[in-house]
Amino acid sequence: MLAGTRQQELRTPTPLTMKYPPVQNYINGALVNAQSGRILNVTSPVDGNLLSTLTLSTADDVDQAVKSAKAAFPVWSRFPVKERVQVFYHYKYLLEQNVKNLATLIQEENGKTFDEAAAEIEKSIELTEFACSLPQLVTGEVLEVSKGVECRTEHVPLGVVASIVPFNFPMMVPNWSIPNAIALGNCMILKPSEKVPLTAAKIAWLLKEAGLPDGVFNIVNGDSEVVDAICDHPGIEAISFVGSTRVAKLVYQRASHNYKRVLALGGAKNHLVVLPDAKPDMTAQNVTASMTGCAGQRCMAASAMVGVGNVDHIIERICEEAKKIVPGKNLGAVISREAKERIEKYITEAEQQGATILVDGRGAKVDGKENGSYVGPTVIDHVTPDMSVAREEIFGPVLSIMRTRTLDEALAIENASPFGNAASVFTQNGGYAKYVVEKASAGMIGVNIGVPVPREPFSFGGWNESKFGVGDITGKSSIEFWTKLKKSTTKWNPEAGINWMS
Ligand code: NAD
Numbered sequence: 001m002l003a004g005t006r007q008q009e010l011r012t013p014t015p016l017t018m019k020y021p022p023v024q025n026y027i028n029g030a031l032v033n034a035q036s037g038r039i040l041n042v043t044s045p046v047d048g049n050l051l052s053t054l055t056l057s058t059a060d061d062v063d064q065a066v067k068s069a070k071a072a073f074p075v076w077s078r079f080p081v082k083e084r085v086q087v088f089y090h091y092k093y094l095l096e097q098n099v100k101n102l103a104t105l106i107q108e109e110n111g112k113t114f115d116e117a118a119a120e121i122e123k124s125i126e127l128t129e130f131a132c133s134l135p136q137l138v139t140g141e142v143l144e145v146s147k148g149v150e151c152r153t154e155h156v157p158l159g160v161v162a163s164i165v166p167f168n169f170p171m172m173v174p175n176w177s178i179p180n181a182i183a184l185g186n187c188m189i190l191k192p193s194e195k196v197p198l199t200a201a202k203i204a205w206l207l208k209e210a211g212l213p214d215g216v217f218n219i220v221n222g223d224s225e226v227v228d229a230i231c232d233h234p235g236i237e238a239i240s241f242v243g244s245t246r247v248a249k250l251v252y253q254r255a256s257h258n259y260k261r262v263l264a265l266g267g268a269k270n271h272l273v274v275l276p277d278a279k280p281d282m283t284a285q286n287v288t289a290s291m292t293g294c295a296g297q298r299c300m301a302a303s304a305m306v307g308v309g310n311v312d313h314i315i316e317r318i319c320e321e322a323k324k325i326v327p328g329k330n331l332g333a334v335i336s337r338e339a340k341e342r343i344e345k346y347i348t349e350a351e352q353q354g355a356t357i358l359v360d361g362r363g364a365k366v367d368g369k370e371n372g373s374y375v376g377p378t379v380i381d382h383v384t385p386d387m388s389v390a391r392e393e394i395f396g397p398v399l400s401i402m403r404t405r406t407l408d409e410a411l412a413i414e415n416a417s418p419f420g421n422a423a424s425v426f427t428q429n430g431g432y433a434k435y436v437v438e439k440a441s442a443g444m445i446g447v448n449i450g451v452p453v454p455r456e457p458f459s460f461g462g463w464n465e466s467k468f469g470v471g472d473i474t475g476k477s478s479i480e481f482w483t484k485l486k487k488s489t490t491k492w493n494p495e496a497g498i499n500w501m502s
Contacts, residue, residue: 017050018050018051018052018053019049019050019051019052019108020042020051020052020198021052022052022053022054022055023042023052023053023054023055023197023198023201023221024055024201024221025057025061025064025065025218025219025220025221026201026204026217026218026219027061027064027065027068027218027219027220028068028071028072028214028215028218029208029213029214029215030214032061032064033055034054034055034056034057034058034061034220034221034222035055035057035058035060035061036055036056036057036058036061036222036225037055038055038056039053039054039055039056040053040054040056040194041053042054042109042194042195042196042197042198043336044108044109044111044372045110045111045332045333045334045335045336045372045373046107046108046111046332046333046369046372047368047369047371047372048337048369048370048371048372048373049371051108051109051198052197052198054194054197054221055221056194056221056222056223056225056226057220057221057222057225057226058222058225058226058229059225059226059228059229059232059233061220061222061226062189062220062226062229062230062233063229063233063235065189065218065219065220066160066189066233066235066236067235068214068215068218069160069187069188069189069215069216069218069235070159070160070187070235071215072187072213072214072215072216073157073159073160073186073187075213076182076185076187076213076215076216077157077159077185077186077187079185081134081135081138081183081184081185082135084182084183084184084185085131085132085134085135085183086211087182087183087207087210087211087212088128088131088132088179088182088183088210089132090209090210090211091128091179091206091207091210091212092125092128092129092132093210094206094209094210095121095124095125095128095206096125098121098202098206099118099121099122100118102117102121102171102199102202103117103118103120103121104117105198105199105202106120106121106170106171106196106199107332108198109170109195109196109197109198109199110167110168110170110195110196110199110332110335111295111332111333111334111335111372111373112294112295112297112332112333113330113331113332116293116294116332117171120169120170120171120172121171121172123172123175124171124172124175126455126456127172127175127176127179127180127456127474128175128179129456130179130180130456130457130474130475131179131180131182131183132179132183133457134180134183134184134479137476137479138155138184138479138483140152140153140154140155141153145489146499147493147495148491148492148493148495149489149490149491149492150489150490150492151487151488151489152487152488152489152490153485153486153487153488154485154486154488155184155479155483155484155485155486156185156483156484156485156486157184157185157186157482157483158186158237158238158261158482158483158484159186159187159235159237160186160187160188160189160235160236160237161181161186161187161188161189161236161237161238161239161240161482162188162189162190162191162230162236162238162239162240163177163178163181163188163189163190163191163239163240163241164191164227164230164239164240164241164242164243164251165177165190165191165192165193165200165242165243166193166242166243166244167193167195167196167297167335168294168297168298168299168335168395169298170192170193170196170198170199170200171199171203173242174190174192174200174203175203176240176242176460176473176474177240177473177478178190178203178207178217180474180478180479180482181240181478181482182212182216182217184478184479184482184483185483186237186238186482187215187216187217187218188216188217188218189218189219189220189230189236190203190204190217190218190219190220191219191220191221191222191226191227191230192219192221193243194221194222194223195335195336197221200219200221201219204217204219227247227251228254230255231251231254231255231258231260232254232258234258236260237260237261238260238261238262238481238482239251239255239260239261239262239263239264240262240263240264240265240473240481241262241263241264241265242264242265242473243265243266243267244266244267244393245266245267245393245418245419245465245466246266246267247266248264248265248266248267248465248467248468249264249266249465249468251264252264252468252469261469261481262468262469263467263468263469263470263471263473263481264467264468264469265299265461265462265466265467265473266419266462266465266466266467266468267299267393267395267419267421267465267466268299268300268301268303268393268419268421268422268462268466269303269304269391269392269393269417269419269421270300270301270302270303270304270419270421270422270423270424270442271303271304271305271306271410271413271414271417271423271424271440271442272287272290272302272304272305272306272423272424272425272426272450273305273306273308273407273410273411273414273423273424273425273426273436273440274287274305274306274307274308274311274314274425274426274427275308275309275311275407275425275426275427275429275432276308276309276310276311276314277427277428277429278311278314278426278427278428278448279426279428279448280313280314280317281317282426282448283314283317283318283426283448284314284317284318284320284321285321286426286448286449286450287302287305287318287321287399287426287450288318288321288322288325288377289450289451290302290424290450290451291303291322291377291397291398291399291450292322292325292331292377292397293451294332295331295332295333295334295375295396295397296334296343296375296394296395296396296397296398297334297335297339297395297396298451299421299462299466300421300422300444300451300452300453301395301451302399302424302450302451303393303394303398303399303400304383304390304399304400304401304402304413304417305318305399305400305401305402306401306402306403306404306410306413306414307401307402307403307404308404308405308406308407308409308410309405311403314426315358315379315381315401318379318399319358319359319379322359322377322378322379322399323359323377325376325377325397326376327361327364327365327366327374327375327376328366328367328369328372328374331374331376331377331397333372333373333374334373334374334375334395334396335373336373337373339373339395339396340373340374340375340396342394342396343375343394343395343396343398344362344363344375346388346389346392346394346396346398347360347361347362347378347380347389347398348362349387349388349389350380350383350387350388350389350400351380353384353387354382354384355380355381355382355383355384355387355389355400356380356381356382357378357379357380358379358380358381359376359377359378359379360376360378361375361376361377361378361397361398362375362376362378364376375396375397375398376397377397377399378396378397378398378399379399379401380398380399380400380401381401382401382403383400383401383402384402385402385413385416387400390402390413391417393419407432407435407436411436411439411440414440414441414442415439415440415441417441417464418464418465419442419462419464419465419466420441420442420443420462420463420464420465420466420467421442421443421444421462421463421466421467422442422443422444422445422446422451422452422462423436423440423441423442423444423445423446424445424446424447424448424449424450424452425437425440425445425446425447425448426448427447427448433447433448441463441464442462442463442464442466443461443462443463443466443467443472444460444461444462454475456474456475457475457476458475459471459472459473459474459475459476459477459478460472460473460474460475461473461474461477
């Protein structure tokens with residue numbers, strides 16, 4: 001299978017000016033041209049170089065992928081789960097073998113640092129390990145509910161499902177859904193972000209090499225036209241979406257209107273509450289790593305800090321730490337020139353509204369990468385809750401610091417946010433920590449940790465406008481999302497007779 005894979009990958013000629021062949025759809029185990037004729041450039045945020053091109057797909061392309069997935073479903077879903085997960089044991093091995101080349105590709109198309117890209121693959125390996133444990137978790141229940149009458153439940157796959165993903169984790173976010181949904185017996189269509197389609201293509205080839213039958217996994221590249229077609233297609237049973245709140249709402253509404261099961265994860269504005277007793281070094285390092293990791297383009301990034309009382313000594317340490325983070329060295333690029341402009345506009349607006357820029361990342365340049373899109377770490381103090389940097393998702397390496405006199409005032413600011421992905425508290429006082437865990441209005445809470453991502457087997461998911469739908473996207477919660485429960489009742493002996501419930 002490996003030799004065939006490589007041959008097909010090399011089939012499309014590469015124009016001399018770009019590094020990779022044009023991106024194609026992946027349907028029924030083969031590369032297929034998209035039909036719209038509308039072509040986008042895929043450029044590297046690292047240096048602005050052209051990496052590839054991508055032809056946007058149409059509703060007909062989506063229909064082709066659904067047909068391929070539908071045809072594969074009867075055979076794939078009939079394999080016992082213990083056999084289906086064998087593909088993912090192999091896939092995990094292939095991820096481990098390919099960390100270097102996958103991380104290089106992620107770095108090129110997304111702009112994050114090599115280490116951050118490698119961490120994304122480590123996390124994908126962990127997600128795949130969880131999928132391999134599914135046979136231990138999906139066992140049904142059996143009980144003799146009255147004499148001679150047995151009830152039994154089993155988790156049954158849904159059929160054809162889809163996953164729509166954002167640009168910021170080209171490898172990890174698709175792997176939130178792919179291994180679990182497929183190991184549970186579904187066939188899938190992935191709609192990658194048009195900004196980072198190259199890593200998604202690699203995922204397809206790794207799955208093929210791992211032994212996944214053709215048609216079980218398909219990729220349709222494109223923009224909103226493809227997303228709309230996925231939401232409308234009657235052959236698709238369920239959709240997981242990850243992206244901004246604006247689009248999460250559109251997808252949730254449109255797909256639910258068409259009676260599909262939907263889980264749509266949206267944007268975030270994560271608050272870190274810092275108390276004066278917090279350990280200064282540890283707090284500064286955690287806050288800075290959280291705000292600058294992946295250039296602030298994480299839905300779990302620290303974005304707003306609320307200092308309670310006098311925390312000047314901690315803010316000073318945060319500024320020192322921020323100054324150690326250098327674009328092009330230990331800070332990657334943001335996704336595009338438009339993103340850089342948007343982030344810098346937020347900083348300028350805060351300055352004009354009276355906030356103090358303690359560390360200024362505007363105008364960042366990296367020698368030899370003048371066409372790259374970089375924003376340096378930015379720390380803004382004396383932000384007020386009404387400013388846009390306090391309320392909106394900036395999605396860049398920017399920390400907006402607000403000050404309050406009491407912990408309750410800090411929590412009131414956090415609670416007023418329409419988002420609810422994550423919140424953290426930094427303190428040495430267990431009582432205050434517990435109070436914040438109880439009162440913060442977010443799905444994932446941290447104590448003395450800047451990025452409180454629950455690791456497997458704990459599930460990932462926020463609250464409020466950071467998530468629409470029931471349950472979480474990973475962990476055991478995903479079993480409920482990607483399957484339906486069949487309940488069967490059997491009467492084995494005639495003595496059971498007929499009674500009020502039969
Ligand atoms: P985005 O919402 O712009 O795009 C996400 C997906 O939706 C992409 O595949 C895109 O092609 C598609 N899309 C874009 N506009 C659309 C439209 N009008 N109609 C239909 N589909 C459309 O998000 P992004 O910029 O790629 O990613 C960044 C966002 O994702 C941030 O808001 C971030 O917080 C969020 N995110 C959230 C989580 C989470 O777990 N909550 C995780 C990662 C990223």
